[in-house]
């Protein structure tokens with residue numbers, strides 16, 4: 001069995017054929033799914049999605065991309081909802097360095113992104129749930145935040161790209177690294193080498209559907225079924241069998257999100 005640890009199945013692009021998407025995933029042995037929260041307006045539909053479908057777990061969070069829709073009461077709501085039993089993780093949250101550099105609005109400034117992110121860490125610590133963290137050009141800012149408030153319940157660094165040293169700093173704080181379609185690209189030598197050298201106990205698989213298409217599938221909607229191809233690519237990089245990769249990465253997701261396997 002394989003698990004997609006990060007897919008946005010609640011997005012409009014899946015509204016018409018979600019049952020087919022899930023059945024295509026099952027055909028490829030992808031049988032559990034984690035769907036992150038990105039803004040407060042969307043959390044009720046995640047609650048429904050995970051209650052209707054036992055193979056889906058969800059989290060709640062405020063994604064940096066949507067901070068222009070952010071309201072300070074969202075953080076109170078996040079704290080209040082965090083203890084509800086359907087909430088398996090806090091996130092997707094984090095810091096996007098590209099946004100901080102390229103968008104003028106104050107809500108995207110590094111300082112504001114860090115403040116919102118640090119509240120997520122605090123809430124995750126209080127409810128003892130894992131964090132699902134978005135990063136882009138922001139490892140240094142994330143570690144600055146971790147110095148101010150240490151995460152106590154681990155989580156996932158989603159769509160991890162970086163060096164083995166970058167990975168190790170997160171592992172030391174109890175995080176797992178999300179391995180996605182990036183490793184299917186010939187040009188991604190650094191990330192391939194990092195995942196080749198990381199122990200499987202630190203890795204979870206993810207598609208980030210509908211985004212981050214695999215090599216050869218650019219321009220198409222990404223889907224959880226593609227986890228099989230990512231798993232095969234990782235197995236080949238690490239010279240392991242598909243079964244070994246499937247077993248360990250699924251166990252890691254069970255540990256993080258509480259899936260039954």
Ligand SMILES: [Zn+2]
Pocket residue numbers: 006008036092208
């Ligand atoms: Zn995401």
